[in-house]
Structure formats: C-alpha cells, structure tokens
Amino acid sequence: MEKEVRIKASITQLIPFFLLLPLLTLVFVLLFGSVIYVLASSSHSIAVSMLEVLPSSYFISAYITTLKVGLMVVLLSAILSYPLAVYGRFVNFKVERLLSVVVFIPLMINPLIRAFGWMIILGREGVLNSILMYFHIITHPLSILYTENAVVLGLLELFFPFMYLSLYSSLENIPEEYILAAQSLGAGTLRVFLDIILPLSITGLATGASIIMAGCAAAFVTPSILGGLKVKTLSVLLREYVDIFLDWNVATVIALVILATTLLIIGVINLVKKLVMRW
C-alpha cells in the first residue's frame, strides 16, 4: 500500500517532465543539434577556412559594411526617436498616442514588401527623384538605390520601432515627481534633461541599440534587395557562398562570425546596462 503511494507520488512528480518533453526535444534536437553537428563534424575544415577567410579582403569589407550600416541605423533611429519619445512622454501626450499606433503598422507587414516599397521610392525614376526633379531641386536623378544609404534607410524603417518602444518604456518608468521636484528646486529644462531624464533612460537606449545592431547583423531581405550587387553585408555574403559559390566551409565561417558578433553585442550591452544600473 505504502509502496503504491510512493510510486504514485513519483509519477506525479514526473508529470511536468512529460508535458515539457515534446517541445523541449524539438528545440533541443533542431537548435542545439544543428550547432553541435556543424561544430563537431567539420571542426578541422572550419579551422582551416577560418585562417583563410578572416584575413581576406572580401570578408573584412563585408564585416565593416555590416558594422557601419548597423551603427548608422542606431544613430539615426536614436536621433529621431529620442526627442519624439521625450516630447511625447513629458510635453504632448498626443505625439505618443500617434506613434504608439503607427510604430506597429510596419511590424505587421512582410519586410520584403517594405523593401520593394523603398525600391519604388528610391529608384532612378522613383518617387523621390520624380518629386525632386519636378520642383527643379535637382537636374539629374540621384542614384540612391543599390547604395549603402538605401540599405540604411530600409533597415531604419525595419528597426526604428524597436528603438522607439524601448526608449519610451524606459521614459515611462521615470516618475514625474522627480522632474517636478527638480524644477521646484530651480533646475532649468536643460538641467532636468541632463541630470534626470538622460541617465534614467540610458538603459532604454542601450536595449534599443543592441536589438538594432543584432538585427542589422542578421537582416537579409532588406540589404539584398536595396543593396543590389554592390553592398555586401555578412548575411548577403553568406547566402552567396551557399547558393552561388557553393563553398560551404566559407559559409560556415561567416555564419559563425554572425552568431558570435550577435551574442557579443547582446553580452556587451547587457554588461553596460548592469554597470550603469549599479552606478
């Protein structure tokens, strides 16, 4: 009798295990399985191609392009969203109400369609050039499509919402009493901004920056459509080695570099956030 109870108790303890098992197996076998398989099966050839790929000029230039594009997107989205988020939070709530709706619209739509939209806008006979020529601001069409600037614009549209949302949520956590207290003690607007708002929202800025940098390192459709054949980010290069050059050793090295860079960015930014919080 007692034994039966004990068996029943241990079966009950196993219930959560059985409930978790199917999904856990799937994620484990596919995600961790593929990483382990790739590292274990070809560790030697990976090491050899790493020595060959990492110092090569095409790899270094793709790496620099990826970082440059990512930093530009971080910078531009911060310049656009920071004043808007601060204004919407503390001055005019209507701005925030508008943006909180608008920011979600692009997120529902396929990035391929949005990149296609940029193609129509930025092309030689595109919307932008037609308008500028119509008003005689320029005499020859600008070539923006298939340049780094086009990629930056496309990625800015893709990732702006993440910067805005993480900035706004950090501003939302600043109690208005802090600002009223500072103002009643005689602090001016600039002083309030530098001493209260900026330090308390820096974590939101950091979160947004890390999401954008990681996203830019991994984005594929946008740079491949808007960058044409000229602008090569790491993910565009990866796909070329898989589908066109059929050199999977090089492709593996590029994939591992993208993964390592992403994890490094997330890790460093988390560390910075922790340090800032303590300080």
Next chain:
Amino acid sequence: MRLVSSFVWVLLATTLFILLSPIIVPLTVAFSEREVISFPPTGFTLKWFYNAFKFKSLVDGFKLSLYIGFAASSIAMALSLPASYALFKYSFKGKSIIENIFLAPSLMPEIVLSYLLLIYLIAFARFPGSLALLLGHILIITPYAMRYVYASLVNLSKEIEEAAVSLGAHPVRAFLDVVVPNVKNGLVAGFITSFVVSFNAFSISLFLSYGAMPLPIAMWNYLQVRYDPTIAALSCMLILFTVTLTIIARRIVSLRGV
C-alpha cells in the same frame, strides 16, 4: 519653446514618412496602367491584380505558405500548450534554464539558424525538403507561440482548476473543461500571430526550400527578373491579409506588459 515644438514636428513628419511611405507607395503603383513601375501613377486598372494570379509560381507559393503556416502554427501551439502549462503550474529545478531554451530560437539570427538547419537537416540527415521547411518554421515560431500561451495561462487564476479537482474532477478533465476554455482566446491569438510570422518568414524559407517555394521566395525571384506592378498588386493583397489577421489577434487578446 516654439522652436522646440517645430523641431519635434519636423522629426515626427520624417519618422512618419520613413515608417509609412514604403507601405503606401506600392498601394498607389498597383493601379497604374503603365507596364513599368513609374511615378506618378497613370490611369486606373485592375489588370495587375489579375496578372498576379496568372503566375503559377506566385499562386503555388501562396498555397504553400498557407499550408506551411497552418501546419507549423498548429504543431507549435499543440506543443506549447502542455509545455507552458508545466511551466505555469509546477515548480521544479532548472525551470529558468528551460524557459531560456524555449526563447533560444529567437536569440539566434534567423539567417544563421536557417543555414545550420540546411547543413544539418538536408545535407546530413537527408530530410525531404518539405519536412525540413516545416520543422524550421515550427522552430522560429515557437517563442511566439509560447509567449501567447504562457501569457494567457498567467491571467488565469490557479484556484478555478483546483476547485474543479477538489470537487472530484479528474485532473485531465479539469484541464480540458476548465483551463482550455479559459485560455481559448490566448490560443487563437497565439495561433494567428504564429501564422503571420511563419507566413512572412524569409531566410528560413530561402535556405530550406528545394523545389517548392513559399510566397516570399517566389516574389523575391520574380523581382530579380521583372519590375512591373504585379508585385505591387500582390503586395496590396498581402498587406490587407496580414494586417487584418494581426488586428484580429490584437482584438482577441491584449498583450500589454508581457
């Protein structure tokens, strides 16, 4: 102060332009009569909408994307429900590690994941392309499915289920009759969201589709060869489709703060 507010309005206008113009512009071009995409659009025609249905690769791609999205979301939801329930109801060692494992697919860059699965599932394990594609889609939508299911369980109070059990219901019965109906909305919203994510996914489909191509890949291939308003017309229909689905999901359940 007026200087500040006019500066903010300039920024707001720029932001709205950047966010919305690439969505609005294809909508206007889709009705243009000229064979080449040009601006401003001339005339009014619906022929590009008919044209989109004439290309077999686009129609087949749409069907395949529907099948994959439906199958992947169903499986992801069916696996996420018991897993979230276990995380919600029981406390055990290593719970936070398991939660992180379920989030891992969203931390991995999709293009890297797609490439690794190509080597692992297709080149090494010799899986048929359609199965690899389905598994890849399930993997990338799992974090979304888990988030919705878990969020709807958290909103449910543990007491109702305990009340049913203490009144004599078998635990399985209590789960099916008490828990499931109460989280039904969360399940539907999670299913729709997972479907939209799968329907829009690009890298995973690009690397894992051999032969049959899901719609985004078919559109991408089309764009490399032709530049006419067909894709704009198709974009119109797809924008309507995914936006409607997302709004329905948002209406069913609001996920604030999850």
